[in-house]
Amino acid sequence: MDDLFELFGNWRGPAIGLMDLDAFFASVEQLDHPEWRGKPVIVGGSPEERGVVSTASYEARPYGVHSAMPSAQAKRLCPHAIWTHGHFDRYREMSAQVMAILVDETPYVDQVSIDEAFFDITPGRYARENPIDIVRRIARRVSELGITCSIGLGTSKTVAKIASDRDKPRGLTIVPPGTEQSFLEPLPVRAMSGIGASAEATLKRMGIHTLGQLAATPVARLSAVFGVNAQMMRDRAAGVETSAVTSIDAPDDTKSVSNERTFARDLTERADIDAALALLGESVGRRLRKRGLAGRTVTVKVKYSYGSGRTIQRKLAHATDDENLFVPVARELMDEIWSEGMHIRLLGIGVSDFAAHPDVQTDLFCEVDERGAVASSKRELSVAVDKVRERFGNSAVSFGRATRFGDDLVRPDKYLNQNKPTD
DNA sequence: TCTGGGGTCCTAGGACCC
DNA sequence: TCTGGGGTCCTAGGACCC
Numbered sequence: 001m002d003d004l005f006e007l008f009g010n011w012r013g014p015a016i017g018l019m020d021l022d023a024f025f026a027s028v029e030q031l032d033h034p035e036w037r038g039k040p041v042i043v044g045g046s047p048e049e050r051g052v053v054s055t056a057s058y059e060a061r062p063y064g065v066h067s068a069m070p071s072a073q074a075k076r077l078c079p080h081a082i083w084t085h086g087h088f089d090r091y092r093e094m095s096a097q098v099m100a101i102l103v104d105e106t107p108y109v110d111q112v113s114i115d116e117a118f119f120d121i122t123p124g125r126y127a128r129e130n131p132i133d134i135v136r137r138i139a140r141r142v143s144e145l146g147i148t149c150s151i152g153l154g155t156s157k158t159v160a161k162i163a164s165d166r167d168k169p170r171g172l173t174i175v176p177p178g179t180e181q182s183f184l185e186p187l188p189v190r191a192m193s194g195i196g197a198s199a200e201a202t203l204k205r206m207g208i209h210t211l212g213q214l215a216a217t218p219v220a221r222l223s224a225v226f227g228v229n230a231q232m233m234r235d236r237a238a239g240v241e242t243s244a245v246t247s248i249d250a251p252d253d254t255k256s257v258s259n260e261r262t263f264a265r266d267l268t269e270r271a272d273i274d275a276a277l278a279l280l281g282e283s284v285g286r287r288l289r290k291r292g293l294a295g296r297t298v299t300v301k302v303k304y305s306y307g308s309g310r311t312i313q314r315k316l317a318h319a320t321d322d323e324n325l326f327v328p329v330a331r332e333l334m335d336e337i338w339s340e341g342m343h344i345r346l347l348g349i350g351v352s353d354f355a356a357h358p359d360v361q362t363d364l365f366c367e368v369d370e371r372g373a374v375a376s377s378k379r380e381l382s383v384a385v386d387k388v389r390e391r392f393g394n395s396a397v398s399f400g401r402a403t404r405f406g407d408d409l410v411r412p413d414k415y416l417n418q419n420k421p422t423d
Numbered sequence: 424t425c426t427g428g429g430g431t432c433c434t435a436g437g438a439c440c441c
Numbered sequence: 442t443c444t445g446g447g448g449t450c451c452t453a454g455g456a457c458c459c
Contacts, residue, residue: 045427052427054459067459072424113430113459196457227433255431262427297451313452346427 012177015122015131016245018160022148022169024115025086026057028094031146040081047071049264101141105134108245118157120245139172155180157243158236162191180239185212199225211237259283260348266305267344277330280349285323288351294319295351298326300333305343312337319355326351
């Protein structure tokens with residue numbers, strides 16, 4: 001690693017990292033239960049209740065146990081494992097501590113899940129320090145919390161993400177600038193996020209097996225597989241993507257809140273179904289209110305015992321966060337997809353299509369000199385920032401939250417992030 | 424003793440309006 | 442009398458992620 005430092009002490013181009021916490025849920029359990037350390041621990045649903053494995057500790061993995069595996073199967077493979085349903089508030093708390101470390105190193109942190117985040121440590125964008133020094137320090141600071149992480153570092157999100165997977169746990173994989181292509185070329189297409197089983201099968205039929213082949217395929221051919229994202233997917237495979245890491249301080253851009261449950265025994269009685277809808281709805285309502293969200297669309301999801309499923313949704317006249325209003329709608333929707341004699345394995349209820357109070361809206365705001373742009377989502381904001389930069393050059397860009405009262409935009413007193421000019 | 428529980432995004436068809 | 446097409450909204454379904 002010291003050789004790397006010598007060689008790449010002068011990092012060229014973007015420096016994007018992806019930090020992934022190792023066996024996160026299981027590691028937190030082992031931290032909180034010292035007697036579980038060194039033993040196979042499985043966080044997930046119980047084998048008797050159609051559960052699946054959420055996370056298996058590294059001690060359980062040699063038995064073949066892994067995430068998303070049916071718990072019954074995991075139980076067969078590793079009968080002596082310690083099981084727990086998990087403590088999600090605790091995981092969220094630990095996650096927040098980890099994210100705070102990242103934000104302390106750079107404001108450009110894009111949390112993608114409870115245990116993963118991209119961060120941009122391009123020299124000069126925020127700090128000027130060598131990126132390799134920074135990722136080493138991040139790994140050390142995370143380990144001081146009692147859990148560990150793996151980090152990938154490269155010049156794009158795609159490269160960083162794949163690199164982070166190379167060496168786990170406690171890995172640090174660096175793909176130096178200029179070596180992206182040789183790193184990506186031989187990898188199977190499935191290695192890139194966004195390509196799942198379905199796209200993989202289609203690509204295989206087209207004779208495309210590796211990222212190198214994907215990068216060499218005309219966009220027009222790829223459109224059949226990726227639709228509007230064909231160009232972007234090709235760029236990612238070629239290691240030339242330009243997708244930026246935005247700030248962790250972007251407002252909550254949650255699009256939906258839902259709750260679903262698979263029942264240990266199928267529901268067959270309408271009264272049980274209505275009771276389940278009420279319970280699921282109550283939790284959705286509580287979470288909506290906690291986050292200050294109100295939605296206009298109610299969705300009901302079912303899976304029948306014979307495997308197939310349906311979703312049905314309805315738009316309301318007004319946004320609501322009150323289960324007393326949206327659960328009755330869910331019951332009406334149930335009437336359309338359930339009739340006497342049907343066995344229901346899974347039931348879900350969701351609220352989406354959020355609307356703010358019409359007169360008070362919190363928006364993202366970005367500004368270059370005196371000229372600003374407003375956006376209602378992170379995605380929109382990054383487009384807006386790019387447009388502003390295109391017009392005015394890469395001068396001082398700041399962004400944060402602004403609140404709109406009717407037509408008046410009230411800008412924040414203090415911007416959350418400052419990107420000072422680097423030239 | 425097969426397959427959870429959160430989410431995001433895209434597509435496609437029909438209704439409706441101009 | 443016959444025949445548009447574009448745009449937007451709504452809905453259902455599916456791929457994909459961790």
